[in-house]
Amino acid sequence: xxxxxxxxxxxxxxxEAERKIxxxxxxxxxxxxxxxxxxxxxxxxxxxxxxxxxxxxxGAGRVxxxxxxx
Numbered sequence: 001x002x003x004x005x006x007x008x009x010x011x012x013x014x015x016e017a018e019r020k021i022x023x024x025x026x027x028x029x030x031x032x033x034x035x036x037x038x039x040x041x042x043x044x045x046x047x048x049x050x051x052x053x054x055x056x057x058x059g060a061g062r063v064x065x066x067x068x069x070x
Contacts, residue, residue, distance in 0.1 A: 007052055011046065011049040011050065011053065014042055018042050018043065020037075022039070
């Protein structure tokens with residue numbers, strides 16, 4: 001699995017997590033109100049992954065090395 005494939009797979013999982021959070025972000029148990037996950041953290045990870053994927057797909061994330069021979 002390439003890095004790009006790995007990142008796309010991970011991004012898909014974050015999209016699924018975001019959907020689950022949006023469907024039932026909070027719930028109540030007796031008198032306590034609980035939150036399943038932090039939506040802001042998930043959205044920040046999605047943003048980071050989308051940016052990294054865009055860099056890799058554009059070629060900007062590639063490392064190039066020049067070797068000079070005398």
